[in-house]
Amino acid sequence: MEENEKGVMMTMGDLPESCISHILCFTTPRDVCRLSAANQTFRSAGNSDSVWEKMLPNKYPYLLARLDSPLEISSKKKLYFALCHPNWIDGRTKKFWIEQATGKLCFMLSARNLNITWGDDDRYWHWISKDESSDR
Numbered sequence: 397m398e399e400n401e402k403g404v405m406m407t408m409g410d411l412p413e414s415c416i417s418h419i420l421c422f423t424t425p426r427d428v429c430r431l432s433a434a435n436q437t438f439r440s441a442g443n444s445d446s447v448w449e450k451m452l453p454n455k456y457p458y459l460l461a462r463l464d465s466p467l468e469i470s471s472k473k474k475l476y477f478a479l480c481h482p483n484w485i486d487g488r489t490k491k492f493w494i495e496q497a498t499g500k501l502c503f504m505l506s507a508r509n510l511n512i513t514w515g516d517d518d519r520y521w522h523w524i525s526k527d528e529s530s531d532r
Contacts, residue, residue: 409435416441421450425476426497448472452479453494453501464488 408416420428420441428451432442441447449472453459456475460467462485469475482491482504491504514520 409437411437413437413441413444417444417447420447424497425451425499443471443473445472448476451476451499453499455501459485459492462486 416438420431420438423431428442428447432439452472452475456479459479464484464487467475467478467483469478476494476499477496479492479494480496482493484491486509489506489509493502494500495502508523512521
C-alpha cells in the first residue's frame with residue numbers, strides 16, 4: 397500500500413475497474429481467475445467481456461463458424477470456458493479446444509482426414525475399424 401499526495405492509503409482495489417481490466421488483458425486466463433478472487437473490483441473486471449475477448453484465440457470467430465453444433469453463449473467468459481472442452485468441427489472430422497490455463501489452441505485430427513501416401517493401396521495400407529475407439 398502507498399500513500400497518495402493527500403496522505404490517503406491506496407490499494408490495487410482503489411484503481412478504476414477499466415484500468416484493472418486493461419491490466420488483466422496482459423495476464424493468462426488462470427491469473428484472471430485467481431485475481432478475480434482478490435476483491436469485488438477485480439471480480440467485476442475479471443468478468444468483463446473486454447478481458448475475455450483478449451483471452452480467446454484470434455481466430456475464434458472462424459472456428460465458431462466451423463462448429464458442427466453451434467454454441468449459444470451469453471458472455472465471452474462463458475464462451476471461453478465452453479471452448480475449453482473438445483468441440484467437433486468440419487463434419488466431425490476434427491476437434492478443437494482451448495487449453496484452459498494458457499488459452500492455447502489444441503486440435504485433434506481424424507486419421508481418415510489425413511492424406512497418407514499410398515493410403516488407398518491395400519498393399520501398403522489398410523484400415524482396421526474398432527467400434528470402441530470411435531468417438532462419434
